[in-house]
Amino acid sequence: xxxxxxxxxxxxxxxxxxxxxxxxxxxxxxxxxxxxxxxxxxxxxxxxxxxxxxxxxxxxxxxxxxxxxxxxxxxxxxxxxxxxxxxxxxxxxxxxxxxxxxxxxxxxxxxxxxxxxxxxxxxxxxxxxxxxxxxxxxxxxxxxxxxxxxxxxxxxxxxxxxxxxxxxxxxxxxxxxxxxxxxxxxxxxxxxxxxxxxxxxxxxxxxxxxxxxxxxxxxxxxxxxxxxxxxxxxxxxxx
Numbered sequence: 001x002x003x004x005x006x007x008x009x010x011x012x013x014x015x016x017x018x019x020x021x022x023x024x025x026x027x028x029x030x031x032x033x034x035x036x037x038x039x040x041x042x043x044x045x046x047x048x049x050x051x052x053x054x055x056x057x058x059x060x061x062x063x064x065x066x067x068x069x070x071x072x073x074x075x076x077x078x079x080x081x082x083x084x085x086x087x088x089x090x091x092x093x094x095x096x097x098x099x100x101x102x103x104x105x106x107x108x109x110x111x112x113x114x115x116x117x118x119x120x121x122x123x124x125x126x127x128x129x130x131x132x133x134x135x136x137x138x139x140x141x142x143x144x145x146x147x148x149x150x151x152x153x154x155x156x157x158x159x160x161x162x163x164x165x166x167x168x169x170x171x172x173x174x175x176x177x178x179x180x181x182x183x184x185x186x187x188x189x190x191x192x193x194x195x196x197x198x199x200x201x202x203x204x205x206x207x208x209x210x211x212x213x214x215x216x217x218x219x220x221x222x223x224x225x226x227x228x229x230x231x232x233x234x235x236x237x238x239x
Contacts, residue, residue: 006065009079010036059154080192088185103177162206
């Protein structure tokens with residue numbers, strides 16, 4: 001069993017920078033690119049390429065990458081996330097192997113929806129992880145194959161922006177596993193323009209997928225009921 005990094009991309013500039021950063025950090029892991037319409041992409045850049053499905057659905061294209069990874073553990077990586085830590089993925093992978101209680105471990109990142117995933121500099125060299133109680137944004141996360149075998153693939157019903165990661169993290173927690181953040185691996189997620197959000201400071205429209213999340217779980221992504229949620233209008237039957 002090895003480690004595969006899965007990168008969905010339709011932006012050749014982002015992708016080249018992303019892969020260059022991985023190799024510059026000393027990582028030799030397999031890279032699987034899920035091609036979402038890359039123009040004139042040089043397939044000799046040092047990655048295996050899987051053809052993505054149209055229209056782009058994050059969970060669906062990530063699942064294609066997971067299938068292509070075989071029995072490997074996987075890192076899900078945005079193409080606008082640049083690995084900054086030498087051997088950061090390998091260090092995060094080692095944490096995962098040593099700590100089977102964690103179902104998903106996320107790197108520290110800049111500019112992510114969960115501010116708890118921001119880097120804590122004094123912990124960057126610590127041989128430790130921080131527990132996350134609720135969710136991890138899937139900018140750069142490691143999911144062991146044993147967890148995929150237990151929890152399953154990402155839910156492809158989330159066809160718009162967001163909530164696919166909230167959903168998966170909730171499923172992981174329901175299976176008795178925990179979430180963690182590892183400051184010993186850091187990704188710059190603010191220097192490149194996102195292919196899918198706009199950005200780099202612009203968020204996507206998560207309301208359609210939040211409506212699907214609420215229909216599936218009966219709560220919003222913070223675990224709040226309709227009476228306590230600021231998104232009460234997204235419950236079925238509400239205005």
